[in-house]
Amino acid sequence: MSVLHVNKNNFDSVKNSEKTVLLDFYADWCGPCRMVSPIVEEIAAENPQYLIGKINIDKEPELAQEFHVLSIPTLTVIRDGNVISQSSGARPKAEILAMLKG
Numbered sequence: 001m002s003v004l005h006v007n008k009n010n011f012d013s014v015k016n017s018e019k020t021v022l023l024d025f026y027a028d029w030c031g032p033c034r035m036v037s038p039i040v041e042e043i044a045a046e047n048p049q050y051l052i053g054k055i056n057i058d059k060e061p062e063l064a065q066e067f068h069v070l071s072i073p074t075l076t077v078i079r080d081g082n083v084i085s086q087s088s089g090a091r092p093k094a095e096i097l098a099m100l101k102g
Contacts, residue, residue, distance in 0.1 A: 003044045006053035007060055019051040020100055021078040025069045027058050032090040033073045039093050040075075043100075050100055075099065 006014050006023065014021055024040045026033035037054075044052035057064040057072060067076055070088070077085040077099050085099045 003041050004051065004053045006055045006063070008062060011063060014051060014053050015078060016081055017051045017078075019049060021051045021053065022096070022100055023067070023076040023078065024052070024054045025057050025064055025067065025072055025074040025076065026054060027056060027072055030072050035090050036073045036075075039091075039096060043093065043096060047097075047100075077102070 003024075004010075004014065014023075022040070022043070024033075024036065026037065040052060040054065043050070055063050057069060067074070067083070067086070072088070073090060074086060074088045075091060075096060076083055085102055087095075087099060091099075
């Protein structure tokens with residue numbers, strides 16, 4: 001499955017997904033975000049049981065504020081509409097997968 005670009009128009013359907021959701025809050029100008037992006041895309045391609053979304057904080061500041069994103073990249077895991085895990089900074093693939101399984 002590919003990465004879904006999340007915005008305020010499709011956010012409710014993402015948040016209420018039956019699948020566990022991984023949201024990658026990023027910005028195009030962010031170096032660490034560019035390091036995490038291919039890992040997130042790889043996880044999306046290999047794990048169709050998860051819904052993987054990316055949120056550009058420059059285009060969706062309201063969503064970034066709602067999730068208290070203070071630094072990027074921030075990875076947020078949502079299950080059953082609730083945030084179960086959140087992590088700021090670049091993370092290796094194994095840590096991101098562990099967040100999803102947690």
